[in-house]
Amino acid sequence: MTKKVATREAYGRALAELGKKNSAVVVLDADLSKSTKTADFAKVFPDRFFNMGVAEQNLMGTAAGLAAAGKIAFASTFAVFAAGRAFDQIRNSVAYNRLNVKIAATHAGITVGEDGGSHQAIEDIALMRSLPNMTVFVPADEAETAGAVEAAAQMNGPVYIRLGRAGVPPIHGEGFRFETGKAVVVREGRDAAVIATGIMVTVALEAAVTLAKEGIEVRIISMHTIKPLDVKTIVSAARETGALVTAEEHSVIGGLGGAVSEAVCENHPVPLKRLGIQDEFGESGKPDELLVKFGLTAAAIAGAVREVVKRKG
Amino acid sequence: MENSEKELAVLKAAANEIRQDIIRMLGTAGSGHPGGSLSAADIVTALYFKFLRIDPENPKNPDRDRFILSKGHAAPVLYSALAQRGYFKREELLTLRKLGSRLQGHPDMKKLPGVDMSTGSLGQGLSAANGMALAGRLDSKDYRVYVLLGDGETQEGQVWEAAMASAHYRLDNLTAFLDHNRLQIDGPIEEVMSPEPLADKWRAFGWDVQVIDGHDMNQILQAVERALTVKGKPQMIVAETVKGKGVSFMENQAGWHGSTPNQEQTEKALAELLANKL
Ligand SMILES: Cc1ncc(C[n+]2csc(CCOP(=O)(O)OP(=O)(O)O)c2C)c(N)n1
Numbered sequence: 001m002t003k004k005v006a007t008r009e010a011y012g013r014a015l016a017e018l019g020k021k022n023s024a025v026v027v028l029d030a031d032l033s034k035s036t037k038t039a040d041f042a043k044v045f046p047d048r049f050f051n052m053g054v055a056e057q058n059l060m061g062t063a064a065g066l067a068a069a070g071k072i073a074f075a076s077t078f079a080v081f082a083a084g085r086a087f088d089q090i091r092n093s094v095a096y097n098r099l100n101v102k103i104a105a106t107h108a109g110i111t112v113g114e115d116g117g118s119h120q121a122i123e124d125i126a127l128m129r130s131l132p133n134m135t136v137f138v139p140a141d142e143a144e145t146a147g148a149v150e151a152a153a154q155m156n157g158p159v160y161i162r163l164g165r166a167g168v169p170p171i172h173g174e175g176f177r178f179e180t181g182k183a184v185v186v187r188e189g190r191d192a193a194v195i196a197t198g199i200m201v202t203v204a205l206e207a208a209v210t211l212a213k214e215g216i217e218v219r220i221i222s223m224h225t226i227k228p229l230d231v232k233t234i235v236s237a238a239r240e241t242g243a244l245v246t247a248e249e250h251s252v253i254g255g256l257g258g259a260v261s262e263a264v265c266e267n268h269p270v271p272l273k274r275l276g277i278q279d280e281f282g283e284s285g286k287p288d289e290l291l292v293k294f295g296l297t298a299a300a301i302a303g304a305v306r307e308v309v310k311r312k313g
Numbered sequence: 314m315e316n317s318e319k320e321l322a323v324l325k326a327a328a329n330e331i332r333q334d335i336i337r338m339l340g341t342a343g344s345g346h347p348g349g350s351l352s353a354a355d356i357v358t359a360l361y362f363k364f365l366r367i368d369p370e371n372p373k374n375p376d377r378d379r380f381i382l383s384k385g386h387a388a389p390v391l392y393s394a395l396a397q398r399g400y401f402k403r404e405e406l407l408t409l410r411k412l413g414s415r416l417q418g419h420p421d422m423k424k425l426p427g428v429d430m431s432t433g434s435l436g437q438g439l440s441a442a443n444g445m446a447l448a449g450r451l452d453s454k455d456y457r458v459y460v461l462l463g464d465g466e467t468q469e470g471q472v473w474e475a476a477m478a479s480a481h482y483r484l485d486n487l488t489a490f491l492d493h494n495r496l497q498i499d500g501p502i503e504e505v506m507s508p509e510p511l512a513d514k515w516r517a518f519g520w521d522v523q524v525i526d527g528h529d530m531n532q533i534l535q536a537v538e539r540a541l542t543v544k545g546k547p548q549m550i551v552a553e554t555v556k557g558k559g560v561s562f563m564e565n566q567a568g569w570h571g572s573t574p575n576q577e578q579t580e581k582a583l584a585e586l587l588a589n590k591l
């Protein structure tokens with residue numbers, strides 16, 4: 001079995017690596033550097049690391065100032081505090097000015113686990129996606145995370161990178177190249193397509209194996225960029241398979257499911273089901289228990305695929 | 314150090330011109346914020362006509378001093394100073410708040426050259442100033458960062474997050490002003506939600522603090538000159554000001570925070586300012 005790596009760990013490594021290549025990179029954190037893994041960068045580049053304490057609004061505002069003075073500022077904390085607590089600072093100080101602030105938010109979604117609903121961001125994609133100028137990445141594994149960090153540093157303007165606490169296996173082969181706004185078909189199929197993001201890509205691949213035994217071939221798409229959305233790949237999937245399921249560790253309102261539904265309705269309506277958090281808050285528990293409780297399992301994805309395939313008529 | 318009479322006279326005249334611009338701009342726009350623009354006019358004049366090392370021909374020069382108007386609703390005072398320093402023609406001031414204008418209701422760094430940070434959502438300017446000051450230090454540049462805060466604005470929690478950080482990082486390349494006009498939209502700050510004692514609070518947060526008359530040009534110059542010599546601490550200059558300063562019927566009236574003069578009031582205000590011109 002291949003080794004699982006949490007995307008936050010992959011972020012820590014990618015960031016420390018980036019620091020060597022690019023001296024304009026600075027990193028800010030809000031007293032969570034050991035959890036967000038920015039501590040990896042801080043260890044190597046103490047002069048370019050700023051701990052802002054438990055003060056997320058000032059974290060984002062300071063990052064904006066650093067960016068306005070020519071730096072590429074990576075700002076990290078938990079997703080719930082980054083996107084939620086500091087939303088107005090992200091809106092008005094960062095996004096409005098199209099500044100080079102890269103918000104790398106860890107511990108997104110319910111796999112935060114035992115800390116409970118107060119710490120489980122289920123709305124951050126929706127918030128960040130609604131902001132003009134903002135690019136939104138939700139990497140599914142180590143390779144996508146490294147690609148997202150690199151791409152964020154290269155591009156001009158604000159980026160939100162959504163990272164997780166739980167380990168995920170690699171889903172891409174050797175030759176994988178991360179391209180902003182370009183979804184990746186990680187398994188071919190013509191009967192239905194599952195468009196997944198983050199940890200749900202792995203879960204969708206499991207579901208595809210089960211469904212194949214029943215004679216249902218599903219296409220699995222890793223949507224690592226939520227914005228700009230790869231409408232072309234989505235519409236091709238709708239046209240070629242005729243049935244879609246979205247899967248995300250986020251509310252079905254405003255996230256991947258919302259974005260895909262918008263694209264499908266406007267371009268090529270087909271039966272579609274959104275798997276995700278069904279408009280409720282999370283709670284304490286082990287990550288695996290929570291995924292079962294909130295219906296984010298391979299079995300749930302398989303069930304949803306059977307349903308949309310049936311609705312094709 | 315005494316500043317020469319001649320220099321003071323020039324600066325006072327410039328401040329008077331800025332006040333006239335504010336009245337003309339707001340009278341024409343029909344919306345906007347005269348009170349807090351007028352109270353800040355002398356401070357902004359001192360910065361733009363004496364201290365800021367800036368080049369209107371090269372507004373993005375990485376070595377320039379920065380100014381952030383954290384109380385962004387006072388945009389007219391900044392726009393007038395920028396126009397008078399040559400960033401754009403003074404006629405453009407009358408496009409304030411109109412469709413397509415670079416002079417947005419609140420300062421927009423993407424639209425108008427010379428604006429170092431967009432503001433308008435109160436409480437955010439000092440954080441951005443900290444970021445610029447940190448970047449300047451990292452890059453071994455000797456530029457300074459100036460920021461102007463409202464007193465009502467200090468009710469925002471982020472201001473104190475930032476105040477803590479400026480002192481923690483010993484940002485002595487950062488000088489802040491507090492426009493202590495004692496009024497906000499709904500009335501006196503001490504009635505709405507008192508942030509007092511403000512000078513003590515900034516001192517307790519680790520800042521070098523001076524309290525001055527924010528309409529006495531000589532005191533403003535001396536305070537900034539002293540601030541420039543402070544090592545290891547950010548500096549706060551608490552400027553005791555009068556909201557609406559310079560226009561008798563606007564002075565100390567919360568109602569003139571966000572309402573604009575009609576034509577008759579505009580003429581009266583301009584006549585008063587012209588009469589007070591040295
Ligand atoms: C975050 C935020 N909340 C509310 C407002 C609306 N607002 C504009 S000015 C103002 C009062 C500001 O008072 P003060 O800082 O004392 O400004 P001044 O008296 O110098 O005009 C308010 C509440 C705003 N611009 N930003």
Ligand SMILES: [Mg+2]
Pocket residue numbers: 463464465492493494495496497
């Ligand atoms: Mg006030």
